[in-house]
Amino acid sequence: MTGQAPDTKVIDGKAFAAGLRARIADAVPAFKAATGRAPGLAVVLVGDDPASAVYVGSKGKATVAAGMESFEHRLPATATQDEVEALLRQLNADEAVDGILLQLPLPGHLDEQAAVATIDPEKDVDGLTPVSAGRLALGIAGMVPCTPYGCLLLLEDRIGDLSGKDAIVVGRSILVGKPMGQLLLGANCTVTMAHSRTKDLPALVRRADIVVAAVGRAEMVKGDWIKPGAIVIDVGINRLPPAEGAAKGRLVGDVDYAEVSGVADAITPVPGGVGPMTIACLLRNTLVAAHRRAGLADPEGF
Numbered sequence: 001m002t003g004q005a006p007d008t009k010v011i012d013g014k015a016f017a018a019g020l021r022a023r024i025a026d027a028v029p030a031f032k033a034a035t036g037r038a039p040g041l042a043v044v045l046v047g048d049d050p051a052s053a054v055y056v057g058s059k060g061k062a063t064v065a066a067g068m069e070s071f072e073h074r075l076p077a078t079a080t081q082d083e084v085e086a087l088l089r090q091l092n093a094d095e096a097v098d099g100i101l102l103q104l105p106l107p108g109h110l111d112e113q114a115a116v117a118t119i120d121p122e123k124d125v126d127g128l129t130p131v132s133a134g135r136l137a138l139g140i141a142g143m144v145p146c147t148p149y150g151c152l153l154l155l156e157d158r159i160g161d162l163s164g165k166d167a168i169v170v171g172r173s174i175l176v177g178k179p180m181g182q183l184l185l186g187a188n189c190t191v192t193m194a195h196s197r198t199k200d201l202p203a204l205v206r207r208a209d210i211v212v213a214a215v216g217r218a219e220m221v222k223g224d225w226i227k228p229g230a231i232v233i234d235v236g237i238n239r240l241p242p243a244e245g246a247a248k249g250r251l252v253g254d255v256d257y258a259e260v261s262g263v264a265d266a267i268t269p270v271p272g273g274v275g276p277m278t279i280a281c282l283l284r285n286t287l288v289a290a291h292r293r294a295g296l297a298d299p300e301g302f
């Protein structure tokens with residue numbers, strides 16, 4: 001099966017994220033009026049990985065565009081664990097900082113988990129500290145990782161109430177798969193968590209009303225794995241080898257978009273699906289963290 005069947009909706013994450021960012025920007029003046037300052041997001045980059053530098057740059061720009069304060073901190077690739085953790089503690093204590101994001105991956109000699117755990121859970125806008133993960137598992141209000149939260153928003157926008165839906169999450173990473181499973185469970189889905197040791201993955205995927213693919217394998221989920229009418233959220237970002245004469249290969253997801261397009265009710269494209277939601281949800285988390293730290297009620301509608 002090739003091409004886009006007319007009845008498969010393309011879930012436009014770019015447009016949804018733009019709307020979310022505009023609503024966040026609209027909410028900032030009320031926070032400023034109440035507190036005398038803008039919400040602040042600090043991003044820490046260790047080393048000079050070019051992809052990470054691009055992510056940090058675009059996060060900073062989006063923060064400023066939303067009317068928030070952006071603080072960028074760079075440490076050299078040779079920074080020690082103590083230096084990284086000292087900077088994070090300094091940001092924990094900084095009243096102007098509501099959210100702290102430690103850009104991952106860190107250079108290989110550093111202990112990522114220990115560094116992340118240094119972040120004050122109230123400022124953990126990436127939702128990656130053990131406290132945030134525990135709160136999510138317990139169903140207590142806390143900071144939720146941005147990418148899975150963005151996926152949940154797209155699903156709720158498409159389906160409304162997710163109660164009773166059969167959902168499968170392919171991938172169990174700390175960053176995406178595990179929190180995605182928790183969020184879907186919290187929304188009363190019946191959740192299957194699949195991973196590299198799962199047996200007969202196609203059969204399990206075929207049962208699901210909701211499929212979230214977060215694997216990191218180009219176009220792995222095929223059209224005949226999908227139950228007709230299912231909703232497919234493709235988190236994967238994979239670059240194919242360049243075609244002859246091209247400088248760069250095409251970006252594709254973990255789902256075979258052309259095949260699944262004829263079968264699913266709706267699917268997120270790559271790029272333009274889940275990706276833009278991640279930064280929008282980072283801003284959302286910063287706005288929420290700022291309200292909680294200031295003793296204000298959570299902003300409405302986020």
Ligand code: NDP
Nearest residue numbers: 147171172173176195196214215216235236237274275278
């Ligand atoms: P990880 O590599 O951390 O995790 C991949 C998961 O996929 C693991 O749980 C692994 O299982 C599982 N897996 C690997 N191979 C298979 C297989 N053949 N069958 C079933 N499961 C398999 O990746 P991330 O979760 O960090 O990222 C996943 C993808 O999402 C990547 O393409 C990444 O680039 C993208 N991404 C996109 C973001 C966005 O903003 N759109 C944000 C974050 C990530 P096991 O645990 O058994 O090894």
